[in-house]
Structures are given as C-alpha cells and as structure tokens.
Amino acid sequence: MPSLTSKRAQGWLVHAALATICLFALIPVATTVLISFKGERDILRKPPNLFPCDSATQPFDPSACRWSVEGYQRVLAPRPAPEGLLPIRLTGNLVSIYLPNSLLYAGATALLVMLLASMSGYAFSRYRFRGRQTLLVAILAITGIPLLTNLLALYQMGVTLRKADIPLYDDRFFLVVVYTGFFLPLSVWIAKGFFDAIPRDLEEAALIDGCSPLGALLRVSMPLALPGLMAVFLLTFVNVWNEFIAGYLLIAKNEFKPAMFGLYEFLGQNIINLQVVAAACILIALPVVVLFLFARRSFFAAMVEGAIKG
Amino acid sequence: MTQDSARRRRANKTIRSMLPFWLIFPTVAVLLAVQVYPALYTIWLSLHDRQPAGWEWVGPRNFDRLFKMGLFGESVGHTALFLVGYTSLTLLLGFFIALLLNRKLKLSGLYITLLFIPWVIADIIVGIVFRLLVVPDYGLLAGILQNPALFPPEGLSVLTASRAAAWVGDFPFPPAPAMIYLILASTWRALPFIILLLLAAMQTVSAEVIESSRIDGANSSQVVRHILVPLMLPTLVVALFSLTLSGMNGVGMVFSLTGGGPGSSTEVLSYMLYALGWRQLEFGRAAALALLIAAINWLLILGTLRVTRLEERNA
C-alpha cells in the first residue's frame, strides 16, 4: 500500500499534468485573442512579438502596451447613430447578415432535427414492426455518405429549385432541409437511446388510465426524454453553426450567407491584416463556446450516446 | 356491446398500428430527399461528362481518368499518412488524459470543460487559428520555429518547407512539416471528444475489478494493460472508426490551414474532391471520387457495426 504522503504527491502531480495539458489546449485560443487586440503595426512585425508592449528601452513595459480594437472595429464597423436607442450602430456584415443567418440556420435545423428525431426515435424504441431493423441499419448506413459527396447533387438541386419560382421558397429553406437531412440520422439513434432508457411501465400505466398512444407519448415520455432531446438540439445547433462547406456552396445570395462563409470573406479581403481575421474568428466562435459552457452536461450526454450507438 | 363502439375500437386499433409509420415517415422522407436521391444522382453523374452540347454518357471513363491522375495516387498516400498519424496520436493522448481524469479529482469537471473548448470551435476556424500561428515571418510560432538555432540550417517555415525525399517508392513518407502540423491541428480539435468517450468507458469498468487486481499485486501499468485496455477494446475501436470517418471526410481544416500545399503535400482525398468538383468543375470525375470515398466510409461503418454488435452480445 502506498503511503499517504506519496499518494498526495501523486495527486499534485496529476493536477500539474492536467493543468499543463489544459494550458496547451488553450494556447491557440489565447494567441488568437492576443492577435485580435493588436494594431496593424504590431501585426506586421518581424520577428513577431507576443505582447505589443515593448518600448524603446525595455522588451516588456506594461505602460507602453499598444492594445488596439482595430480588428473588431473593422469587423463590426460601428457608426454613430444619433437617433437610435444606442449611441452607436454596428454596420458590419457580420452583425447585420452573417450571425443572424447562422442563428436562423442553426436554430431552425436543430428544432426540426429534434422534432423528427424524437418522433422516429420514439417509434424505433417502442414499436416492433416489420422492417424496423433494416430501417435502423439503413439510417446508420446513410451517415456513411459524406456531406461533401452529396453536395455535387445538392448543388444542382439547389439551383434547379431556385429557378422553379416556388412561392416563399429561397436558399435558406433549402439549406435548412439539407442540414436537417445531414444531422438527422445520428440524432435518430441518439434519441432512440434516450427513449430506451425510459421505463415502458410508465407509458403502459398511462395507456391503462385511458390515454391515447399519442397522448402517452406527449404527456409521459416526452417530458422524461426532454433533457436528452435538448442535448440533440444543442449538438445539432453547434454542428450547423460550425458547418462551412455546405453553406459555402449552396448559398448564392449575399444576404443569406452564414457566419462561416462570412469568415471566409474576411479571410479573402484581409490577407495580411491578421488582427481582423482573428477578431472575426473570435466573434463567430464566441456564441457557441458560451452556449457550450452553459450547457456542457447536455453535450456530454448526447455525444457519448451518439458515439457508442453510432 | 354496440356496433358503434366496436367500430371505434377497430379504428383506434388502426390508428395505433399506423402510429409508428406516421412517426417515422417524415424522417424517412427527408432522408430520401437529401441523402438518398443525391447519392443516386452522384452515381449518374459519375458516368457522365460535360460537353458543350450537354451531359454525355461516358461509362467508366471518369474512374479511369481519376485513377490515372498523378495527384490521385499521391492523395491516397497523404490520406493514409494523415489518418494513421491523426488517429494514433489522438487515441494515445486521449487515453492518457482520460486515465488522468479517471482519478475522480476535485477539479476534473473544470479540466474537462477547459479541454473541451477546442471541440466547440469550427474546423475552419481551427485551421485559420493554426495558420495565424505559423504565417511566415509574422506568426507567433513562426518567430520561434524560423530560428536557425532550432532547425538548422535555415529554421523551419511550416507552410513552405518541402517534403524530404520519399524513403520507399512514391509513398509520401517522411511527411512534409505542413502535414505534421495538419495532424496536430486536427488532433487538437478531435481530442476532447475522444477523451470524453474513453472516460465514459473507463468509468463503466467497475472499481472493484481494478481494486481486486491491485490487491492481487498488479501495478498501475499492469492494470492498464491487462484490465482496462481489454475491457475498453470495443470503445477504442469505435473511437478509432469515428476518428477515421471524420478524418476521411473533413475538408474545412485543409481548406483553411494549408489549401493542399505547400506543393501538393497536404492534398488529401477529401480536399481533392472539393478541388475537382468546385475549382476545376470536373463534376463527373469528382462524382467518381465521391463514390470511392463513400465506399470506404461504408466499410468503416460496417466494421463499427460488427464491433458494437459483438459488444451487445457479450454484455
């Protein structure tokens, strides 16, 4: 048996190791934050300096720091708005177009996926019908088709639909349906797993008490499965928010571009102004990072469920 | 019993038996529209080529031309190299970190949360962020790596340094520094997920099993080797497949980090598909490549199914 002191020492060692690992994991994030707060003249330094704080005499002088919000200013393009509620208005495309679009795509897709996945996940979990197993395997097999593969066809479909002049239809609608189809298969499996974990006795009791099957689903199973479904919602939300290539290829109109597409535009227009690119990266990643920090338990539950089943 | 209530009961029964159908139908409809139809269309596309007059049936010629592209063979090599490096590094690091976290420390919640942040960041942003670090002359990491004292004779510029001459035939080994960097960046993003997965599996291995083996005199490394690894094998395989799938199909990282370069040293199959389709507008040949990638994916999924089935049977 190891002695108590060596056990404590070991504990410290593990803490030290984990702290170091976390530090390493966050270095790229931290440096991006640093870059985003530099001005152009500190960006274009050879060799680069970590902090924009060197003075003529000292390599690091806190009073000489030249922190700058130029990157953010150029991304957000604040303009004075005398008649508005706030004294300034953010006119950058990021705020007026890209982020709202991403929010719309991610939110609408997550909602649709959650609804469809909970319906079919419930059916797969509670009913034994012909073709059930085949269908389940088929849904799993579909995850094997990479999004990139399907994009060749989806791209042509998108253009055809655009031309068809369907009332109220536009690219945004199409993109949401594409994302739904893409993130649905795994979500069905995750939702099925969550329903499997809910005891059937409860529903049966409700059925005996005179509930219709649909009523039992809505009044008994759904509330119990809600945390799991919430996890599906969040996971899909983050996945859609972070998806680049489909949005990039399927969206034609400037007003419909999502944030990742917008980011690519910043990249193309600011080849050497790294502070602008860094600021845009941070502003776009921030919402999902915050969302994750608030709802991390949900994420963990869905991811473990999805990975083991899928 | 009146006739009326009998009818109602029969109707109820029909509704009941139809319910699973109506619950599943929307899902199936969406999947047919967005996944199955495009997949069939891709097959059609792979057998056609664009001519000024329209689409022309060319049979297997797209496949033939694809295989004869010098870049194709090279991309297969790069993809294999990338996958081996990325999966083994991620699994090793993930296992090690999960072991550390498995000790039920006070702060492990905080550690997991911090470690998890990279996973929430989009791959295209990760690519940009890692590129910012090594932009020649201006990147913070480039300032260190380009020091000739560290990498004689001229220092290392990750985004421009060439591959060394291949050791065996045309297989791109040793890899270019950019490929190693791409592997590191991909690992950085995938690691949290693998840690979480392995940690969850570790926690299902009951403490008593480990404790009793310790009493039998096994040391830590023996516990890991003879108890943890065999018990966690199915999860490790699942993790391996999931990493391979994501590595095989992800394009965002290559897109924003290296763009396939320098030269063609990070050109992997997924990026080649993107470039063939949307840059060179060779939709027929791109479709042929897409089918090839899908076939590999299915093999991987079949493998995963096998392993998880085994697990269920054993349980």
Next chain:
Amino acid sequence: MQRTWTLWFLSVLSLLLAACAAPPPAAEGEATESEAAAPAAQDFVTWYQYDEKNEDPASDERVGNQYLRDTIPLFNEAFAGKWNWVNQPKAWDRMSAEIIAAVQSGGDVPDLYEMGTGGGDVGVFYRNGVMQDLRPWAEAQPWYSEMDPSALAACTGPDGGLYCIPIAERPHLVYVWADRFPNGYPKTPEAFMVEAERLKAEGLYAMTFLGSTAFDGTGTTRAVWTTVSSFGGKFDDGAGAMTLNTPANIAAIEFLRTVVQSGYAPEIAFAGNFQEEEAFKDASAGSFPTGLFGYRYINPLTAPDGTQYSKGNEEDMLDAIAAGDVVLTPFLAAEGQKPGCEISVTGFAIPVGAQNPEAAYDYINWILTPEQNADWVLRPGAGFPALQSTRQSEQFQTPFYQQASEAISASACSPWSGSLERPLEAQKLIMNVVYKLIKEDPSADIAAELQAVEDEYNAAN
C-alpha cells in the same frame, strides 16, 4: 425528371410543415423589397466581384466596392423608369463555378457577368455553354471598330464567337525597386544571375513571385508564364494539346530552379495567400513580376532608402512610381527572345438565359461612353482601356501608365492558355510540377516530369 422531383420535394416539405408545425422562417420581406424599389423599372442583375454594401475602408477590394457605390445611382438615374441595377457580389474565386452551375440548371442567371479572361474562362465557359456569342450585336455597335484587336481576340472562343466584351486589358510586367538595380533591370538571364548574387551578398533577394500552388495553381498564369514565354516557351501546340517537354520550357524552369535553389527568391514566395507580396512591400526583394493590377494590393511600401509610402491604399504604389522609387519594366528574356507576359482582359459577358439582355446591352454601351469608360478602366478594371480612343484621355498620361505602356510595347504578351480547352485542369497540373521541380525536388529530371504531366493532360483530349 427535375420537374417531378420538384413537385415531390414540395409535397414532402408541405407535409413536414403540417406535421411539425415548425416551419423554418422563410424569406418574405427581402424577396419583395428589391422589386418594390422602382415600380416601373425592370431589375438589371449583375454579378461583380465587388460589393457596394461593403464599406470597410481597408478592405482589399475597396476600390471596386466604392466604384459600385458611386455608379449604381448614376446608372439608375440615366435609365430611370427603364432599368434598376441590382448587384449580386460574388467571391472572385467562386464566380465562374457559380455561373456555370446556374446556367446549366437554367435558373437565377444574371443579366451581366463581370468577367476576366485570366483563368482561361473563355474556354471553360465555351465548353460548358455558359455565355452568349456577342459578335453579331457587337459588330453593329459604333465602338467595335475602335477596340484593340488583341483585346477582342482574348474574348474569342474556339469557334470564333465573341464571348465577352473587353473593357480593360491587364498585362503582366515587373515592378522593380530602382535602388536595388542601380545598373537597370537585367535584360538577360545571365545578367540577372550576376545581379542576384550581388543582392544575395547584401542579404537581399533579386525577386519574389507567386511560387506556391495556392488558388489551384494560379501561379501558372503569373510569373511561371512570364518566364516560360520569355524563354520562347509555350504550354500548347496550337491545336488543343499540351506541350510541356520542350527545350524552351526546360530552360525556363531551369532558370527558376536556379533562382530558387540559389536563394535569390525569398521563402515567403511559396507561402500562398498572396504573401509573396510582403517581400516586395519591404523592398527585401528587388523585383516582382506580376499583373499590372498588382499596384492596388501591394501596399504599404518601404523603399530601400527607408522612404515610407504608408497610406495603405493603391496610391502608395502610384506615389512610389511617381517618385522614381519603383519602376515598371519588361521581364528579362533569353537570347533571341522578346520578354513575354500574360495578357488578359476584363469586361462583361451575358450568360445564356439572362432575363434582360437588353439591359446588359444598354449597360455595356453606357460603360463604353467617354464619360464612363475611363472611370471603369481606372477603378474596377485596373488596366489599360481596350477602347483605343480612351487611351488618349489624360487620366492615362500618368507616370504609372506611361511606364506600363512602354513595358508592354517592349514585350510580346499572349494568353497563357493558348488553345488549351481545360485551362483549370492545366493550370493546376503545371503549377504542381513546376513547384516540384524548382522548390521541392531540385534533382528531379525536368524533361521526364514535364513529359509525364503532358501525357496525363493529353490522355483526356
């Protein structure tokens, strides 16, 4: 097939909406907004790589963005009640893929497409049946006889059709820091090596260039073509087949290989993302063969003597040229050859299936009026006027334009893609092999590698 699909898709969608009662918010407001702007006027839709709504004063494309902001109201005023100009900004590296897909699927096609020929787009568009042949209409216009014949040739497809109307010509030449070459820019490869060795001893580079394979091998169309054509080389045989393995091409690649392997070019030349420009901005590289339009992007500048040109916009380069710090010259040339260069034009095309070709005709004629033409050429065009009468205009009598026109007339400029029908494929293949030969594997056999690429391309002809 497509029709039934659409119907089927619609029914699935409506079912989804009914079943889930969670319709993803559809666009209602924006779709009708543009139509409501001018009730009588019809929409005239253009695709430009510029975005009039991007007001970022430091954006790389600020010049074009501002141009659109200025002229959209002017056009709408000139054609009030008839046309209402609606611009759709498109990313420069994605436009051609999008227009091809749009035309082939038959929908959402603009009336006018801002088109450059540098990427070999005439051939690509011809093969995909994307653009209308404008020859019959153009020949009936008064300005047709005044067009530079070589500019018209750049818009001519393999069948003799005119697939774009050239407005500005964008030749390539060499930007040179005068102080780095006190004896003048070398005229032969041998003289270049002598100067390069001298600069290297000072810790400087003789030239920077786009040496990376980034942007799908666009480097092929820039310094690589400049060098190859200056050695009398070509990429095609004039009949659609690729010819790479020729003595002139080998000599050109040997020249580039020596430049790179001797350390006469900076490592950043291979970084992609146009970072090769950095070495010219701080004068660490003495020369930069690139497009005339490069002046717009290469700033701010620091001259060899420390003079700063730091407005951070296109005026920096013009100022440096006016001050004599930067000069424009032709590239060097092998014995018995004229300096070569790429020439492309930028102008307008009308896609097949455009809703309002009449509006596009009106627009092109409007841009070719004396009031508008110079402005377009100077701002979004960034080149020489294709319309010879406009060249006399005083805006083109600046040091920049005078030097450029001297450099061009001393060179033999031609489009790099020649008769190649798959320029996008060719450009990537060529750049990959050139990169391998000059940078990655300096011992590789040039002739054998070029032959392999040539065979791969021609096998598909």
